[in-house]
Amino acid sequence: MRRWALGLALTAPLFLFACFDEGSAVSSTGTGGTGGGSIPVGGGVGDECSTQKPCRPGLACESGVCAPGGTLTAGSPCVISGECQDGLQCAQGTCQSAGSGEAGDSCSGDLDCMSGLKCTLVGFSAQCAPEGSGDVGADCTTAADCFAGLACNQKKCGPPLPGMPSFGGSTWQGVDCEAPNPDSVRAYFEVPGVSDPAGQTGDFFRLPFPNDVRIEGGKVNLDGFPTPGDELLGFDPVQRYVDAVAASESGWSTYPTVIFRFSGPINFDTFKVKNNVSPVMWIDVTPGAPEYGDNAGLSWFASGGRSHYVCDNWFGVRRPQGAPLVPGHTYAVWMTTAGQSESGQPIARSPQLAALLASSAPGDAKLAQAYAKYKPFRDYLADKAIDQSTILNASVITASAVRDPMAALAAAEKAAGAPAVKSWVKCGGGAVSPCPDATGDRACGDGTADYDEYHALVSLPIFQNGTPPYETEGGDIAAAPVRTEDVCMALTVPKGAMPANGWPVVVFAHGTGGSFRSHIRPEVAGTLSKAETPSGAVGFAVLGIDQVQHGPRRGSSTASPDNLFFNFANPKAARGNPLQGAADQLALAQLAATLDVTAADTGGADIKTDANAVMFFGHSQGSTEGSLMLPYSDVYKAAVLSGNGASLIDALLNKTQPVNIKGALPFVLADFDSSGNLFGGDMHPVLGLLQQWIDPADPLNYAVAATRLPLTGMTPKHVFQTYGLDDHFSPPKTLATFALAARLELASHDPSVATPDAIAQLPEQAVPLAGNVTVGTDTVTLGVREYQNASGKDGHFVVFDVPSANADMARFLGMAAAGDVPAIGQ
Structure with missing residues (x-):
């Protein structure tokens, strides 16, 4: 298993760096059987019992029925956790100390969870949840149906299979593969349905994938894409995304992995750059586009071993980190005949590929359709005088217009106008909030010496079809609002006289698990009520709402927003939730620019906002939503993005908080190596499929449109990204990916940082960093700046926990509101 990275300037074919790492290919073959251990003799839970018919050890005979005894001490043999004393879990067949994980906490096995809970899969993550009631042999759909200590193996509760976690594992053995042929190696290129030359008869990836050849009738055709089945989750997680993509997509991901296959082993070294010539290329071949001919670099991964999805001897190619394709553009990804087999012999070309590169169309009707898809590549080869016979294999891919759904949302939101606000209440003195569920942290506060607190209901357009929280169906985005919803809103207003032009305002979008009052804390409303800048203090009003899938916006559900917002079990909601959140922030922009209410309305003071001093501050989920909408609003002059990652692929591979996706994903996809990691890492074809579906809601595809390449008629924004070291919610790779996609410069790290993370090859720029880009x-x-996480705190929260980061945030927004070019750092 080897990887090669080739970096090039974004618009010029100049080599910047190359590296080569070697490892060993490991295939995951899975395991079979019905359980991981023997069961002691005796009745099981629920069986009748007596002195003549005893229960198995660890169970107690209560009223003639076997029940968990809860008496076994640490180290005792056990079958289920209920046999062990309180504070213990049954794992690997013995009673062991239980963890401290509560319901909803991340886990990697039952030992992470408290007694009475077990580690189970919720969508693509592993979480502690109440144990089921199924004993050994009981029917089950998932491990959640079984007692702690048991997994669901082939629809029956039993001890976990050898090598599997306690939440279970799939027994799927993967796709059928032909044995490799080391003596006669050819590059596979087989179009399904072609009879002359013969069409695809083997695995799905014998046609390079993705490939415009698989776009038929304006829709992507994924017939034959491998899926693991429904054994582990009770539904097939991959099939759901195959169906979703096939039903709605007409192009490919802007951040794809291109996979090629060979019939036998190849010589990795022959595919590496020699004398500044690369045998592997990725070129924009869009006719007439300014980017035509651009080569932005690539990295590739080669594996001699098979996975459960891709057969032996495969080759994956990706773009550089943070360099998505241009939506709507067509690209050719190819390798040349410089590549050789492992024995040093030429690799045979596919006659079907040769037919697609020939000067005249083939006679086979199916291949003739494919021939039309390869025209941009043929034209490019002719334009650059490249001999088509030197092309060993190639894929032509057209990137989807991934921004279109957000653009349509923005247009509909603009047409709807500023949302109405009602039921104003000035908090304090026992005032009751108009918001539903206004208890505890959601209740009216008393304000502070620096600001007053107001609550109200804002009527927001809802574009998601169906009934919230869209756990299993609905949640997709409609072309026009399907209803309006009164959403809880809190506004803090500085004490003292209102400026003549109205209050500068910050729209704050909270992270997952927060509420409409998340900004009412010293580090947000407090700091911003008197934001210190070089030219004096700026007093901001700060506005916040319940974000999507929070508070009453979940409908009647009390499920965790972590599970509802990141709802990978329902593809429509997984994409629709962040898009709806982005629409909310656009609605709030219109509100923040036009708010003008009297004391009679508010129950307190007159409140007017300054339309020329509206800023955005997003954290985590709120930053994601903000990233999607910023290119479409010129109301927001500047934005601070905290905990803001990009690239679903990198999030899935690295995210461990607030839910553990990294640990569960390899088992959900039933494709893991000997270390429990996903086989192939970011080159895995299912990750490419998931990325394609989420592309319209991934900050990756909007970052540069808010900064250096604004959309037609729009202006660039001042953008400051805070980067916390040791962030487990938005892993560092995702933070870096956004910074690179937005083409931010790297401000010199905060003094709290001893060893900063490298972000590609970005050099650090001296602070204060201000006015560093002209568009x-x-x-x-x-700019982006790195901060060390506070002691005992996750790096996700540095903008709140680290005083210098908090001051940088306030100064940046305050300077922008004052009409100055804002600075990062001082």
């Missing part, structure tokens, strides 16, 4: 006639500040 047309606009001078903007675009």
